Amino acid sequence: MNEEIVRELVRRFKHGEEKAYNELVNLYKQRIFNLVLKMVRNREDAMDLAQEAFVKAYHSLKDFREEASFSTWLYRIAVNLCLNFTQRDRFRSFILLEDLTQPVLSSDSPLKDLEQKELDKAIDQAVLNLPSKQRTVFILRHYQELPHSEIAKILDKSEGTIKANYFQAIKKLKKSLAGFIE
Amino acid sequence: MRCKNIQVKLVDYYENSLPPEEKKLVQSHLEICSSCQEELQKIRSTFELLKNESAYEPDEAYWINFIPGVRSKIEKGWGTTLVPIPKLKIIGGIVSLALVLLLGIFFFKEDQRVMFKSSEEPYSYLLPAEGEKIDQLFYAEAGNESSISKLFSDTDRNKLALAEIELEKNNWGKGGKEEALRELDLKQLENLKKDLEKTKFKKEIL
Numbered sequence: 145m146n147e148e149i150v151r152e153l154v155r156r157f158k159h160g161e162e163k164a165y166n167e168l169v170n171l172y173k174q175r176i177f178n179l180v181l182k183m184v185r186n187r188e189d190a191m192d193l194a195q196e197a198f199v200k201a202y203h204s205l206k207d208f209r210e211e212a213s214f215s216t217w218l219y220r221i222a223v224n225l226c227l228n229f230t231q232r233d234r235f236r237s238f239i240l241l242e243d244l245t246q247p248v249l250s251s252d253s254p255l256k257d258l259e260q261k262e263l264d265k266a267i268d269q270a271v272l273n274l275p276s277k278q279r280t281v282f283i284l285r286h287y288q289e290l291p292h293s294e295i296a297k298i299l300d301k302s303e304g305t306i307k308a309n310y311f312q313a314i315k316k317l318k319k320s321l322a323g324f325i326e
Numbered sequence: 327m328r329c330k331n332i333q334v335k336l337v338d339y340y341e342n343s344l345p346p347e348e349k350k351l352v353q354s355h356l357e358i359c360s361s362c363q364e365e366l367q368k369i370r371s372t373f374e375l376l377k378n379e380s381a382y383e384p385d386e387a388y389w390i391n392f393i394p395g396v397r398s399k400i401e402k403g404w405g406t407t408l409v410p411i412p413k414l415k416i417i418g419g420i421v422s423l424a425l426v427l428l429l430g431i432f433f434f435k436e437d438q439r440v441m442f443k444s445s446e447e448p449y450s451y452l453l454p455a456e457g458e459k460i461d462q463l464f465y466a467e468a469g470n471e472s473s474i475s476k477l478f479s480d481t482d483r484n485k486l487a488l489a490e491i492e493l494e495k496n497n498w499g500k501g502g503k504e505e506a507l508r509e510l511d512l513k514q515l516e517n518l519k520k521d522l523e524k525t526k527f528k529k530e531i532l
Contacts (some may be wrong), residue, residue, distance in 0.1 A: 156519070158405060159436055166393050166397075169392070169393050169396055170393070173389070173392050177384070181382060186454055187382060187384075191384060191388060194397045195392065195396050195399060196399065196404065198396045199396055199399045202396070202400050203400075263375070263378060263379070264379055264380050267375070267376065267379050276516045286376065290342075295487065309412075311334055311337050311338065314337045314369065317372055317376070317421075318368055318369060318372040321372055321376075322368075323373060324375055325368065325371040325372065
């Protein structure tokens with residue numbers, strides 16, 4: 145994503161051009177939705193929270209001092225929103241897992257579908273069981289494919305801490321998913 | 327290098343994000359250590375498994391309505407809460423507690439008022455219904471001495487007696503005491519009742 149274009153959109157929005165914000169939303173909506181979905185592991189909630197992240201960003205953007213990049217700043221908002229949500233709604237997230245884990249079904253192989261469903265459920269639970277810091281680092285690294293240095297900026301931690309959290313997350317996931325590894 | 331030191335680098339090694347020198351060290355160790363090889367294989371399998379997770383993509387309608395949805399929430403004032411949710415919960419708890427306390431105080435007072443009201447019952451006959459004459463009171467006092475003794479303390483009875491004396495001071499006139507009582511202003515009886523109520527209320531409190 146071209147950082148210069150993003151900075152220009154931010155500048156235009158700060159000067160009162162509302163349309164510029166729509167363009168920013170268009171640029172980041174897919175990434176933020178994916179992040180939120182992996183964080184809360186619940187489709188309905190993710191659909192709401194992704195929009196909510198942009199609502200929060202809208203209200204704060206005028207005060208955004210551009211010390212970090214817009215994407216780092218937006219990720220931070222989305223991550224905090226999800227962490228607050230999962231902390232508040234942890235029990236509900238767990239009980240909804242079974243209903244909401246719906247892999248793409250292929251009618252020619254029901255057994256494969258079932259195995260896929262079980263795997264998705266196991267991954268959901270394994271990820272949700274991670275401590276929040278490790279979960280966040282794992283999601284930003286694994287699904288969003290962000291470098292450790294960028295994750296460190298988003299979470300305002302040192303790169304070493306991020307690496308340690310990521311290592312611990314993988315170690316725990318390896319243990320939780322051992323039953324699926326032949 | 328010891329296995330412990332190597333194993334903390336295996337995730338980075340798998341992701342090819344180690345600096346060249348460290349990568350070389352890990353590689354040399356892996357060539358001679360089956361335990362670390364096994365550990366690396368487990369890490370590889372875990373990542374492979376994670377790659378097999380189902381992807382989810384919302385339908386087109388969601389993306390079409392995404393910006394209108396954001397705009398609608400902005401207009402409705404979403405995301406403008408200045409107080410974070412956990413703090414709101416604490417504030418909510420305090421407000422609830424204060425409400426419970428206020429309700430408690432209200433009901434306590436209400437209870438006292440009811441108690442007081444019920445304490446009026448023994449005296450209720452003291453205040454005749456509108457238009458009635460007060461002679462009923464003195465009829466009751468004269469004709470039902472024992473029950474009055476139960477209803478009134480000595481102090482109360484003394485007050486009644488004093489009230490009667492006050493009435494006597496006013497000369498009975500031609501009709502005598504009975505007639506004077508019949509003509510007695512209801513207000514005087516009400517004052518007497520209030521006096522009695524105060525006495526009774528003090529007793530309740532003490």
